[in-house]
Amino acid sequence: MYVITADQVASRHHPDRASELIDALVARHRSALVLPADQTAGDEVQLITESAPAALEIVLDATRDEHWSVGLGVGHVRTPLPDAARKASGTAFIAAREAVQAAKRADGRFALRAASAVPAEPGRRIDELDAAQVEALIRLVVLIRERRxxxxxxxxxxxxxxxxxxxxxxxxxxxxxxxxxxxxxxxxRAEADALPALVRLLAGLDAGAGRAGTS
Structure with a gap:
C-alpha cells in the first residue's frame, strides 16, 4: 500500500495550505483513497491508496506548486482500517515519515522509502525494483515539471x-x-511516456512490501 505524506514548506511564514491541498487532491483522487485524506500534525497532509497510478499522480499533483515536501511510503498497513488516516499504522507509515523528512533536503522536495526490498527471483536482478532508483526516476519527472x-x-x-x-x-x-x-x-511527451514505467515499478515495490507484511 502507498502512504503519501506532504509537509508544508516554510509553514511558519505562510498561511496554512493543508485544507486547500486536501480539497484539490480529493477532487481528483477520492475514488482511489482507502481512507479520507487527513490533516495530521500541524500543516501535514496524509493520504492512503492501494493504487500505484493514483499514488504517482498524487505525488505529482502535490509537488506541482512547490509549497510542499512530499514523501511516498510503500509498505504494509495494518487492518482492519480505522476511520481516519491519522489513526492508521503500519510499515508504510514509517516509510512515509522517513520519506517526507528526506524530501525536505532533496531536489524537487520529493523522496520515496519502501519498507522492504523485493527478494531476488530467477531471471530478475534484485536492484530492478530498488526504491532509491525508483525515487530518482520519479524525481526527474518532478524536476521536469518544475521548469514548466x-x-x-x-x-x-x-x-x-x-x-x-x-x-x-x-x-x-x-x-x-x-x-x-x-x-x-x-x-x-517525455513525462507522459515515463509514467507507465514508473507505475509498474511502484507496483513492484508494493508487491514486495506486501509479501514482507504477510510473512
Whole structure:
C-alpha cells in the first residue's frame, strides 16, 4: 500500500495550505483513497491508496506548486482500517515519515522509502525494483515539471485531460503549431511516456512490501 505524506514548506511564514491541498487532491483522487485524506500534525497532509497510478499522480499533483515536501511510503498497513488516516499504522507509515523528512533536503522536495526490498527471483536482478532508483526516476519527472511555464501547463493540463492538439488549439485560439511547440517546451511527451514505467515499478515495490507484511 502507498502512504503519501506532504509537509508544508516554510509553514511558519505562510498561511496554512493543508485544507486547500486536501480539497484539490480529493477532487481528483477520492475514488482511489482507502481512507479520507487527513490533516495530521500541524500543516501535514496524509493520504492512503492501494493504487500505484493514483499514488504517482498524487505525488505529482502535490509537488506541482512547490509549497510542499512530499514523501511516498510503500509498505504494509495494518487492518482492519480505522476511520481516519491519522489513526492508521503500519510499515508504510514509517516509510512515509522517513520519506517526507528526506524530501525536505532533496531536489524537487520529493523522496520515496519502501519498507522492504523485493527478494531476488530467477531471471530478475534484485536492484530492478530498488526504491532509491525508483525515487530518482520519479524525481526527474518532478524536476521536469518544475521548469514548466504557465503557458506550458495550460496546454499540458488540456492534453492530460485527453484533448487532441487540434482541439487544444481551437480552445485556446492559437495555431496547432503553437500547441505543439508549447508541449515540446513543456516536455509533456517525455513525462507522459515515463509514467507507465514508473507505475509498474511502484507496483513492484508494493508487491514486495506486501509479501514482507504477510510473512
Amino acid at each position: 511555464s504557465d503557458l506550458g501547463w495550460e496546454v499540458a493540463d488540456l492534453a492530460r485531460a485527453g484533448h487532441l492538439q487540434k482541439d487544444i488549439a481551437t480552445m485556446l485560439g492559437i495555431s496547432a503549431a503553437a500547441v505543439s511547440a508549447r508541449l515540446k517546451a513543456a516536455m509533456w
